[in-house]
Amino acid sequence: MKINWSKYSAPLAFYPLAGKMIPWFGTVAALTIAVGLYIGLLVAPTDFQQGEAYRIIFVHVPAAWMSMFLYVVMAGWAAVGLGLNARLSFMMTQAIAPTGAMFTFLALVTGAMWGKPTWGAWWVWDARLTSELILLFQYAGVMLLRTSIDDQRRADRASGVCALVGVVNIPIIYFSVQWWNTLHQGASVSMTAAPKMATIMLTGMLLMTFGFWMYSLAVILSRVRCVILERESLQLWSKPSSVAEAVEVR
């Protein structure tokens, strides 16, 4: 059977599809995060120099990865929206921003909680920490710019451009520990070298990352459904049959 995928670029057609996917992603997220936390907090051994304090890695690193990944995805949707003038793309941009900001905040807070016992400081102005803080401001900027413009199309385009411009910060965050002297340690896991951590620790961390990823999908899809209802309300009002179709077919 050939599925006509382009049909789902229409917000009202995407609405029920998103509704069907949410429980799956949600369940997988809950299971993976539970197993990941179990491995991270109970199974994984104590670290040879940091003791138990290192265990915050199981939240901190996945959160930091997601904060950068979600920004790239958000900017990607903005680019597609600007190029194709597609409403759903901008709705995705709008739906991703709060989750990305949440993960950035989580990465910063857990990092501070980790920094105090290991480095001896909650916060330092090194390149990695500063660029991650800028990322939080970028998410805030994208969200604020959208809400500050009343005209929906202009709000979409302005915040889309804002998101796209900010994408230059992502490689800066990622490579900051290589390019400059930072207090933050280098990458333990990279694409080019063998991981610099014990396998069981790595397993826990990757499971948590996958869990956060699934969580993001579930939350973003639910949020995009709200956005669709909000922004397509006029269309729903004019076509009562589509209301029934969209709202009842969950």
Next chain:
Amino acid sequence: MTPRQKRFAAVGLGLLTLGGATALVLNAFQSNLVFFFTPTQVVNGEVPKGRSFRIGGMVEEGSLRREADGLTVHFVVTDTAQRVPVTYKGILPDLFKEGKGAVAQGQLGADGTFIASEVLAKHDENYMPPEAAEALAKAKAAGAQSSKTVIVQPQ
């Protein structure tokens, strides 16, 4: 080009220009973005004079000395090429150890001693259970032994 392709091209070109501009700016700020200076830079006089800066490197093995008051400590920060003596009065972070990384903020005294007002520990990116670290240290010691014998043999 269709209007759609034009829009995509504009987005791509914009990003490319922005990326290039950022690369140039970062390149220009290269020396200002470092969190700390290395002992070599300190010895070569490449550090800001008369104001506070940070120095980072390895705490030299066997250099940590505590004064009778229990708070004032002396140690040497090295990058294996140069060494800078540091004096600090205060509580050191838990992870501060000889042979490990540290970053100190303060000023360079007239005698070349670095007077620190804050000392931070810099840990590395390796995570492993203590047993694995022990095994690694043993293997390293064994390796050092064998390399010594290689040097000794020709005599």
